[in-house]
Amino acid sequence: MxxxxxxxxxxxxxxxxxxxxxxxxxxxxxxxxxxxxxxxxxxxxxxxxxxxxxxxxxxxxxxxxxxxxxxxxxxxxxxxxxxxxxxxxxxxxxxxxxxxxxxxxxxxxxxxxxxxxxxxxxxxxxxxxxxxxxxxxxxxxxxxxxxxxxxxxxxxxxxxxxxxxxxxxxxxxxxxxxxxxxxxxxxxxxxxxxxxxxxxxxxxxxxxxxxxxxxxxxxxxxxxxxxxxxxxxxxxxxxxxxxxxxxxxxxxxxxxxxxxKRLDGFLARRRMLVQRYDTLLKNLPLQLPQLDALDESAWHLYVVRVKDNSAHADRRAVFDALRAADIGVNVHYIPVHLQPYYRRLGFKPGDFPQAEQYYREALSLPLYAALTDAQQDRVVAQLKRVLG
Known part of the structure; x- marks a missing residue:
């Protein structure tokens, strides 16, 4: 297992x-x-x-x-x-x-x-x-x-x-x-x-x-x-x-x-893993993260977008398949204005279309300093299998 x-x-x-x-x-x-x-x-x-x-x-x-x-x-x-x-x-x-x-x-x-x-x-x-x-x-x-x-x-x-x-x-x-x-x-x-x-x-x-x-x-x-x-x-x-x-x-x-005391090492490892993701995922039907040209990110998250108009599996199918393979992908975030509390304040679907479209496609892949290359390769292999 x-x-x-x-x-x-x-x-x-x-x-x-x-x-x-x-x-x-x-x-x-x-x-x-x-x-x-x-x-x-x-x-x-x-x-x-x-x-x-x-x-x-x-x-x-x-x-x-x-x-x-x-x-x-x-x-x-x-x-x-x-x-x-x-x-x-x-x-x-x-x-x-x-x-x-x-x-x-x-x-x-x-x-x-x-x-x-x-x-x-x-x-x-x-x-x-x-x-x-x-x-x-x-x-x-x-x-x-x-x-x-x-x-x-x-x-x-x-x-x-x-x-x-x-x-x-x-x-x-x-x-x-x-x-x-x-x-x-x-x-x-x-x-x-x-x-x-x-x-x-x-x-x-x-x-x-x-x-x-x-x-x-x-x-x-x-x-x-x-x-x-x-x-x-x-x-x-x-x-x-x-x-x-x-x-x-x-x-x-x-x-x-x-x-x-280990912050620099944490950041260096996260950035190395991001570079590996960028290389390993570049030919898949995904939108990879992009930064403002002025940024040097701390890379808390590595989020990809599974295009919802793709001929390949949709985000929910990819999420479920990776979770079934013991890969703890997540989604960040459900738009705040669509939470029940904020809907009761008058917000509704369609108010912020870019955030809502992003949410329909977003998938956070594993990223942390202790993630090994072999574990990352396993994540990528499962993504390739699901996206076919």
């Missing part, structure tokens, strides 16, 4: 285990020094001034929206081709959510479509307060154009770069803050590096950083300079606003810090 090949998985080595064990034997399991060390290294790797680590990327998106001042009566725009958290974070704040269709080649937010939608929204008086472009599969959208539009229309850019730890855009690390006010990373086990569960917000704005730190911990500060009554005593703390318990633990943070 063949061994199951998942679409993604973590890579944990003895150094990771030793790092976690050391924390378990230390005085600090949470709110200790490992968190600051992880944040400092994450910010350094991304060329950002500040990183605020939290319990997961959904929490990171939420507090980023709160820090941006998003609330009832405001609007957040993102893409349909993403995990639901990229939209839900706006709903958590009581804001209205809308979507911008995707580029048919990169499958990220179409910046031209964003500009057209912004022009119409300005005439209608319905401009967004926050726009969340998503670095789908590990590569950014046209962030230069998004930044120009942000300057013109006055919205806050929060890049959901959950897929893009270690990626670069226009020669600079994703997260550096050149094109986004805040950037969110994810450290879920199938992502580039993992903390088990975890996320972070990166920013270059010290005021945003201070607020993000308060928001992740109940809205509380112990910084006397920020207190209304600074001379109460060394035990003092103040709840300055309504925050959340979104803290990450030292156990998670030290795992992330250990994983970051």
């Amino acid at each position: 063949s061994t199951f090949i998942p679409y993604g998985r973590q890579s944990i080595d003895d150094a990771d285990i030793a790092a976690v064990e050391a924390v378990l034997r230390s005085d600090w399991l949470t709110q200790g020094p490992a968190i600051a060390a992880f944040e400092e290294e994450l910010a350094r790797r991304a060329s950002a001034r500040h990183a605020v680590a939290v319990c997961n990327a959904t929490a990171a998106l939420h507090i980023a929206c709160v820090a941006a001042g998003l609330g009832p009566g405001d609007r957040l725009w993102t893409v349909p081709n993403t995990f639901v958290a990229s939209a839900n974070c706006g709903r958590y704040c009581g804001a209205d959510v809308d979507f911008v269709d995707i580029d048919p080649l990169t499958w990220c937010m179409d910046a031209a479509a964003l500009e057209v939608k912004l022009e119409a929204a300005r005439r209608a008086g319905t401009l967004p307060k926050v726009v969340i472009p998503v670095a789908f599969a590990g590569g950014s959208c046209d962030m230069k154009r998004v930044k120009r539009l942000s300057d013109e229309y006055g919205f806050t850019v929060i890049e959901d770069a959950s897929h893009a730890v270690g990626a670069s855009y226009a020669g600079r690390p994703v997260g550096c803050g050149d094109y986004a006010h805040m950037t969110v990373f994810s450290f879920h086990p199938v992502k580039i590096v993992t903390t088990g569960e975890g996320g972070a917000v990166l920013t270059n704005d010290p005021a945003l950083c201070d607020r993000l730190r308060r928001l992740r911990s109940h809205g509380i500060t112990r910084d006397r300079a920020q207190m209304d009554e600074p001379d109460v005593g060394a035990w003092s703390y103040e709840m300055q606003e309504l925050g959340f318990n979104y803290r990450i633990t030292d156990i998670q943070a030290v795992l992330g810090l250990s994983q970051l």
Whole structure:
């Protein structure tokens, strides 16, 4: 019986285990020094001034929206081709959510479509307060154009770069803050590096950083300079606003810090596997992924499109056949606007045709640093068999 090949998985080595064990034997399991060390290294790797680590990327998106001042009566725009958290974070704040269709080649937010939608929204008086472009599969959208539009229309850019730890855009690390006010990373086990569960917000704005730190911990500060009554005593703390318990633990943070030491190796292996896929699949009836010319993707996902007008097997047949062969292909993503919750808000099929057509054809193939050449060859052989 063949061994199951998942679409993604973590890579944990003895150094990771030793790092976690050391924390378990230390005085600090949470709110200790490992968190600051992880944040400092994450910010350094991304060329950002500040990183605020939290319990997961959904929490990171939420507090980023709160820090941006998003609330009832405001609007957040993102893409349909993403995990639901990229939209839900706006709903958590009581804001209205809308979507911008995707580029048919990169499958990220179409910046031209964003500009057209912004022009119409300005005439209608319905401009967004926050726009969340998503670095789908590990590569950014046209962030230069998004930044120009942000300057013109006055919205806050929060890049959901959950897929893009270690990626670069226009020669600079994703997260550096050149094109986004805040950037969110994810450290879920199938992502580039993992903390088990975890996320972070990166920013270059010290005021945003201070607020993000308060928001992740109940809205509380112990910084006397920020207190209304600074001379109460060394035990003092103040709840300055309504925050959340979104803290990450030292156990998670030290795992992330250990994983970051292998980030370059993870990225190199993923990129090598992508090159092999590109070569091995080039003659099959598939649309292979394409990047913006400015991107160096982190390659969280390798997505192909099984053309639905092909004379060969359709996407569902290919998916089922590969799963039956113990190959854990997946689909990323069901368009968010087609989820029942969002349909009840008024969205319907046909609203975002590029994202919907992409969804009918998309298939995520296995891609992770520990994937062997032999396993990848098995994936390709099964694809060739199914596509005939």
